Amino acid sequence: MTNWSPEEAERLVRLALARAGIAAAEADVAAAAAQLRAVLARLEPLDEVPVGAEEPMDLDWEALR
């Protein structure tokens, strides 16, 4: 998930912006791609959490004991 090359990250940003109908400046695309790689690296610890069958639901304090 985190080993994306700069080119792959840039391609993904372009695709996402095109799908959202956003015409972004070239400099913004490059900056967002670099930032995307950094964010994905920061998200790596998510994969160390054993989530089991946990559902991605809102917080419910009574259920989460």
Add this chain to the structure above:
Amino acid sequence: LTAALDLPLRALARVLWRGDVAAGEVARESLDRIEHGNGRLNAFLSVDRAGAVEAADRADRAHAAGAARGALHGAPIALKDLIGEAGAPFTCGSALRRGIRADRDSDAAARLRAAGANFVGRTNLHEFAYGISNENPHFGPARNPWDPSRIPGGSSGGSAVAIAAGWIPVSLGTDTGGSIRIPAALCGIAGLKPTYDLVSRAGVFPLSPSLDHVGPMARRVDDLALLLETLAGPSAVRGYVDGGGLHGVRLGLPRSYFWEHLGAGVGEAVEAAVRQLEALGARVVDVGRDFGAAASAAATAILMAEAAAGHRHGVRANPTGYGADVRERVYVGLALPAERYVRGRQARRALIRELRRTVFAEVDALVTPTTPEVATPIGLETIDVAGKPNNTRAAMTRFTNPFNALGFPALSVPCGMARELPVGMQIVGRPGEDGFVLRLGAAYERARGPFPEPASGPSYVRRIQPIGR
């Protein structure tokens, strides 16, 4: 008379109720201080002098007729300009929303209004609350009263500045990744992110609904307790007492992650505060479970995806109407794989279950520094963390945003100085134990004694602005 504005909130309420001071006098004093200092610190985006004076005079007439309105009768307050207040500007820190006014009170504003609070203006914030520096490209940066060349923290930076400078006693902020606690720490005031969902978010402009919290900011922990009770009812502060020892209380220090890579003097200040908690009777133990990076990652994944969803249409319609930093984060969030968002939401629930059964079975609260570093210079995009340049926003939120993902109540209380700038200590409790967290903070605060004021704080204002006019 001038000192009334500088009293603890309960004491201010008492003198207003007794009629020792008129609400009109207190309001005018607050407004005069704002007028005098806002050009330098830019804490307010708008001030409603006529409305606040009129409301205060109305409160005084009601009081004279025996009809004072509530616990906050006549107390000046200002809300972050993201929390709806009927008829008031509602910019959310964005130039795109200039001229927009809220058509109704948020639930939080309505509760405060019903308690008699007097709204004096709207405080500055990071654009759409999406950042921690409060370097707002549209309205200018809010500046730290301890050193105006430095950030006050954000996104509720204007509120923290106004309180630290002595212009208002209390404010409300919002906290999605640390936006109450970070400016509280960097400006030397107290701030509480309550348990998730304890305070209504209705009428508050969302950033990431799964992580957004509304909470109080003030000079003293007891003021936070009074505000929380006003916002969420007496059960919200169950377990709170202002004073007394901490015998039998078990405090945990999560040494890995939360106590690592600290700026010079930060760890020492918080360690000294922990020793004071120990002297009050608390038992302090190290917590071995390392959950910080995972909880922070969950917060980041959820924040970026939800904020992108919320701002997609706005950015498409007017990309250059957004500041460059917020626009970039929206772009990144749009490109983030959906699997990361889902995984973040799964992980937060798994971590909550685990920590309630393990860590919070062994300790009653966790103690950490609120931020790894003191207030940084305005414009500084990276700070040094463990010898490597690190994005300032990511670095400054690393101890706070885990508890947005987990939803646990988290308090920042000023605990010392490093390099002549304030340091905050974060106290985190079990969900629903906000009152207990406030009790710990209040006990520490009493042991600590009065916290220093910035050079431009209330004492300075009193010297140059004798009242009685």
